[in-house]
Amino acid sequence: MAVFTAVNDAQLEHWLTHYSLGKVLDFRGIASGIENSNFFLTTERGEYVLTIFEKLSAGELPFYLNLMRHLAAHQVPVPDPVLRDDGQLFGDLLGKPATIVTKLAGRPQLAPDAHHCAEVGEMLARMHLAGRDFEFSQPNLRSLSWWEEVVPEIEPMVDDEQRRLLLDELAHQQAFFASADYAALPGGPCHCDLFRDNVLFAHGDAAGSGDGATGLLGSEASGDRLGGFFDFYFAGCDKWLFDLAVTVNDWCVDLASGALDARRAGEMVRAYQSVRPLSDAENRHWRDMLRAGAFRFWVSRLYDFHKPRAAEMLKPHDPRHFERILVDRIGAPAPVGSAS
Template sequence: MAVFTVVTDTDLAQWMRHYDLGEIVDFRGIPSGIENSNFFVTTTHGAYVLTIFEKLTAEQLPFYLDLMRHLASHGVPAPDPVPRNDGALFGLLHGKPTAFVTKLAGSAELAPGVEHCAEVGQMLARMHLAGRDFEHRQPNLRSLGWWQQTVPVVLPFVGDAQRELLEAELAHQTAFFASSDYAAMPEGPCHCDLFRDNVLFAPAAPDTGHSVRLGGFFDFYFAGCDKWLFDLAVTVNDWCVDLTTGRLDPARTEAMLRAYQTVRPFTPEELRHWRDMLRAGAYRFWVSRLYDFYLPRTAALLQPHDPTHFERILRERLSGTDTLSALSSCN
């Protein structure tokens, strides 16, 4: 989330005419993230997030908004898009698709422990199963095809060692995606970006025996239909990693994988290719961060991420020292 399109008080007042959300109490931009323009809007009726979609088209947007509504109706805590007075879930602001969604309660946990990882793992599996009967199908737009288009664009900006790794891993992933094992893996709607700052937690009730309660998943605007194991690998690569070294923390990794499997057991193909999916998850974000770092867009509050973080993670996953038995040990 960031601010690429500036919204004035006058813009917001005119936009609010399309909704029955009361009077504006507070309005401010959200600085984190890199894709859309986002604002917290508090009214006399509640708290909301206003999102202006900078890249997604009006034709693409229903997939994301309808997916959030579908998940929320199936017991997965997700932001609920707010219908306009005409019933539509979005309109155009400054010529760009724009929507209101409800703001979830809680706060992000940027230093997660074992219990946080277990909560996320279990809910992610529930989310995957809840999406099985979702009627829309849209591929993950940041998958192999995007890597093949983007890697040649970033290669001129990197050194020889990075170039060699980018090209070698792209060749490996291209072959993996073409394999029969890959084709056999279960798939469906995935979040594809379930990082620590896209999950909220709230204090658990005293009588539950837990210290934390998952408040919800948000920022579904990289979602797409993909292999469920890829979604889990992306999540593990952020939630269970040592941020300094890129290595997986065994206790947090085991907690997330065991909790996930209490809802959806892994298939034999998934067990065989856990390391490949961890590599794919790391590669996807290394490539995107290289692109955003070297070819940035102008944004009022943009804070680009360090691409070397996911280079470290990919190199760790290639070593295999912390990944070879992680999934099978939880089977």
């Protein structure tokens, strides 16, 4: 969520004539992230996030925005897109599609404990089940076909050891994706990028009433309440196990070594399964999916590192982090965090 496209006061005021949100009280850029230009927007009607889409086209946006509306309507705490006065979910701002969504309560929990991981696991399963009757469909655009396209581009830019790891893991994932077991795994709309900085927690009553209408979870142990999931602009229809693996790889990892934290991983998977139990095939292929999740982000971070884009506020991610995670998942003696 860097700022690639700057918006001045006059441009913002003109664009907001399409909304009934009242006078602007505050407007500022959000520094984190690498895909879209994002801004906090406070008006007389409330707090929002304005997003200008740098890569996604107007034809691609209905999937993401309608998915958020669908999940919000099913009591999953996510940003809810605000309708323009013409009834549309987005419009043109400085020649690019842009939207406004409601702002969730809380802040990212960047040092999660087992409780935070359990809260995320349970809500992730609820999100998966809530998406079963979503009418739109779009594949995960950063899955196998994208890896096959991008790996040849970055292969000449890495050292020999990294090149071997890239090619070996791509071959492993190609075989896994072609298997009958993979085809039979359950799936549907997935977040596909549910990292620590895409989830908010608020302390105590700051997160809301938690009465069921908001879809919030509570904690007597830490006082933290799940404020919600956001940044759905990598979402797509994929295997639910992949979404869980991506989430575990970020929330339940030792940042220095890339190794899984068994307690946090166990709690996340246990909480997930309290809502949606994993099948035998999902348990068998847990390590394959942990590897797939690590590979997806190693490839994307290598690509962003070697082919950077200019931005006013850009904090690139270190690709070595997911290289360490992938190496650990390949060498793990047994699937960690599975129910088996």
